[in-house]
Amino acid sequence: MSQERLFSPLSTLGGLLGVALLGLLTVPLVALALSVSAEATLAGLRHPLFLPALSLSLQTSLASLSLTVALGTPLAWWIASSQSKATKVVALLVELPIVIPPAVLGVALLQTFGRQGLLGPFLENIGLAIPFTTQAVIIAQIVVSSPFFIQAATNSFRKVDPDTLIVARTLGSSSALAFFRVVLPISLPGLVTGASLAWARALGEFGATLLFAGNMPGQTQTMPLAIFSALESDVQLAVVFSLVLVATGAALLTCLRLLPFITKTTWRPLS
Amino acid sequence: MRRALLLRLTASSVIWFAATGCAQEQTGGSAKTSLVVYAASSLTDAFRSVKEAFEEANPEIEVRMTFAGSQVLRVQIEQGALADVFASANQHHMNALIEGGHIPSSQPFASNELVLVVPIANPAGIEGFEDLKKASLIVLGSDNAPVGIYTRQVLERAQLALGADFIATVQSHVVSLEHNVRLVRAKVEMGEADAAIVYRTEASSPRLKMVLIPKKMNAQVRYPIGALARSAHTSQARRFLDYVLSNEGQRILHSHDFLAAE
Numbered sequence: 060m061s062q063e064r065l066f067s068p069l070s071t072l073g074g075l076l077g078v079a080l081l082g083l084l085t086v087p088l089v090a091l092a093l094s095v096s097a098e099a100t101l102a103g104l105r106h107p108l109f110l111p112a113l114s115l116s117l118q119t120s121l122a123s124l125s126l127t128v129a130l131g132t133p134l135a136w137w138i139a140s141s142q143s144k145a146t147k148v149v150a151l152l153v154e155l156p157i158v159i160p161p162a163v164l165g166v167a168l169l170q171t172f173g174r175q176g177l178l179g180p181f182l183e184n185i186g187l188a189i190p191f192t193t194q195a196v197i198i199a200q201i202v203v204s205s206p207f208f209i210q211a212a213t214n215s216f217r218k219v220d221p222d223t224l225i226v227a228r229t230l231g232s233s234s235a236l237a238f239f240r241v242v243l244p245i246s247l248p249g250l251v252t253g254a255s256l257a258w259a260r261a262l263g264e265f266g267a268t269l270l271f272a273g274n275m276p277g278q279t280q281t282m283p284l285a286i287f288s289a290l291e292s293d294v295q296l297a298v299v300f301s302l303v304l305v306a307t308g309a310a311l312l313t314c315l316r317l318l319p320f321i322t323k324t325t326w327r328p329l330s
Numbered sequence: 331m332r333r334a335l336l337l338r339l340t341a342s343s344v345i346w347f348a349a350t351g352c353a354q355e356q357t358g359g360s361a362k363t364s365l366v367v368y369a370a371s372s373l374t375d376a377f378r379s380v381k382e383a384f385e386e387a388n389p390e391i392e393v394r395m396t397f398a399g400s401q402v403l404r405v406q407i408e409q410g411a412l413a414d415v416f417a418s419a420n421q422h423h424m425n426a427l428i429e430g431g432h433i434p435s436s437q438p439f440a441s442n443e444l445v446l447v448v449p450i451a452n453p454a455g456i457e458g459f460e461d462l463k464k465a466s467l468i469v470l471g472s473d474n475a476p477v478g479i480y481t482r483q484v485l486e487r488a489q490l491a492l493g494a495d496f497i498a499t500v501q502s503h504v505v506s507l508e509h510n511v512r513l514v515r516a517k518v519e520m521g522e523a524d525a526a527i528v529y530r531t532e533a534s535s536p537r538l539k540m541v542l543i544p545k546k547m548n549a550q551v552r553y554p555i556g557a558l559a560r561s562a563h564t565s566q567a568r569r570f571l572d573y574v575l576s577n578e579g580q581r582i583l584h585s586h587d588f589l590a591a592e
Contacts, residue, residue: 174453175521190522191467191505273506273517274472291401291474291509294409 088305095298103299111277112285113303119193119281120261123200127257131209132250136238138209139216150213157206164202165270172198172271195272196279200261208250208257215249216242248318255315259308362392365566366412368403369395370419370476370553371510372442372529376586377417383582384573391566399510401474407432407558414561415570417553419476419511419529424554436556438591439574440583442529443548444477444484446541447518454524459543460492463499465524469517472507477514480549481527487547531587552591 095103103109138150156164170176172189182189189195219242227237243250265283272279274288282304289297369377374397381393396403396413404423407413408430416433418424419442427433448456454465462468471478489497505523508514511532517523519537529551533540555574557567573579580590 169520169522173520173522188467273469274508275504275506279506287509288472288474288507290405291399291472294405 091298091301091305095295095302099295100299100302103296104303106289106296106299108276108280108285108289108296109300109303112280112282112300115193115196115277115280116262116282119196119200120258123197123204123261124254124258126197126201127205127208127261128250128254131205132212135209135212136216136242139213153209154206156202157210161203161264161266162270165199165267168195168199168202168267168271190271191273191275191279193272193278196264196268196281199267199271200264203264203267204257204260207260208253211253211256212246212250215246215253218249219245251318252315255311259311262304262307362390363563363566364392364394365414365563365570366394366396367415367417367570368407368411368413369397369417370400370403371397371512372419372477372531373397373417373553374512376531376583376588379582379586380574380579383578384570387573387578388566388569391569393570399472399475401476402509412560413558414563414567415555415557417555417574419551419553420479421552421554422479423476424556428556432558432560433556434559436554437571437575438552439555439579440553440588441590441592442531442551442553442588444480444527444543444551445530445533446525446543447515447528447533447538448525448541449518449521449523450537450539451521452539453521456525456541459488459541459547460496461541462525463496463503465500466503467505467522467524468500468503469506469508469514469523469526470504471511471514471527472509475508475510476551477511477528478507480551483549484527484543484547491544491547534587550592553588 134149134153138146138153169190171178172182172195173179174183174188174190189198223241223245224237227241228234232240263283264281265287268279268281269284269287274280274284276285280288282300286297286300286304289300367377367381377395377397381395385391385393398406400418400420400423403411403413403416404418404427407416407427416424416427417439418436421436424433424436428436446456446459446462448454448465454461456462456464470481473479473482485497485500506517508517511528514526515528515532515535515538518526518528519535521537525541527543530540555571557564557571561567574583584590
């Protein structure tokens with residue numbers, strides 16, 4: 060009884076604080092949805108900027124996600140399994156882009172891949188020009204999003220019991236086979252979570268893209284850049300574009316909530 | 331040198347982020363009246379000088395400047411931003427605010443013209459406006475940024491003089507549409523673009539070479555200024571407007587290469 064009395068004002072306060080934050084997180088999205096009419100939505104979806112931007116966003120974010128997973132998985136495995144001091148440094152370097160503002164990353168990418176940049180003369184020799192191209196959009200997305208994947212992948216690899224691996228090896232699995240048939244199935248939910256976070260971050264990438272890749276419809280103008288461009292002429296249009304990104308994000312999150320469940324029940328490692 | 335450029339670019343991105351309203355300049359003030367001035371990106375250097383001189387002449391007023399593309403500032407004012415004064419790089423965005431009842435009236439206070447800028451190394455070998463077709467990487471202002479609107483006027487006029495081929499070639503070489511003139515200029519300053527069209531007032535950089543655009547093709551760039559109807563500091567806003575239009579204000583603008591209002 061006394062314990063209940065002690066905690067109930069606290070839990071009421073906690074509840075109120077929680078509701079306040081929940082409101083802050085959800086009310087803007089509701090307001091966004093309420094601020095456009097059905098006609099404005101239709102007009103927005105038919106706007107010439109819309110389809111090229113959406114398709115560019117989907118293409119580039121899927122390309123950057125594929126590269127992130129392909130390059131990030133071995134790196135994460137190495138960080139998770141190596142005992143050397145170098146891994147700690149590498150783990151820190153990999154997380155650095157998370158705390159650096161995207162605009163700064165955009166300038167840094169220009170200073171690296173630009174004509175006057177560090178690799179500029181080399182790239183010019185082999186006939187490559189990166190800034191202002193779709194490749195620049197993908198590079199910017201990889202830089203801002205892959206740390207999220209690597210972090211999640213490293214964490215889930217660390218949870219794999221080393222004994223399981225040893226057992227697999229003593230039963231005759233090669234180390235590659237053990238990785239694919241033991242480690243990967245166990246860490247799959249974590250990898251999927253990391254990949255989804257990275258994809259969402261790539262889809263929302265704005266600052267680094269604007270500075271490194273520029274703003275050109277059909278070439279480098281992804282949805283966030285199209286939203287900013289639309290905002291300069293027609294707020295309603297910008298809201299419609301934004302709602303499409305919100306819906307995409309919501310769909311992504313829903314799939315994410317369902318996926319680990321599916322993988323847990325249907326995946327049977329080493330059956 | 332590279333570090334200075336990096337700082338400069340970071341500064342341009344800060345100017346850009348003024349779109350989200352977080353780049354207001356602040357000086358520690360006590361009981362001073364704060365006057366919030368929204369000004370076009372191209373006024374950045376000139377209005378910083380105006381601010382200094384105005385504050386010296388009016389120690390009881392502290393001017394807080396926000397610089398961004400005029401179209402961005404217009405949207406912010408339409409959405410209720412608490413600005414006192416708006417200085418636009420074209421009449422179009424000013425008129426929209428006048429029609430919307432946000433600004434009672436405006437006065438022209440400066441004019442400008444467009445030029446080509448190329449990196450000092452001039453990789454595309456551009457010596458005259460007609461050489462613009464030789465540039466393979468061209469950066470222009472976006473469709474709603476005043477510099478972009480003026481640029482389209484210049485290209486339309488150039489089409490009559492230089493032919494449709496010229497314009498088609500130029501347009502196929504445009505790689506980016508930037509949201510304000512400072513971002514346009516930054517791409518050339520970094521040497522990433524071969525050429526860009528900016529205001530003449532933006533061309534005085536040691537990293538840039540200026541190429542004039544013939545008068546008959548050039549655009550009439552006019553800057554109007556007005557006080558907001560909802561300003562709580564009407565008399566101070568009036569004083570700022572008067573200062574910009576005064577001999578002293580005009581002298582400062584002229585020292586930054588702006589031309590007198592026509």
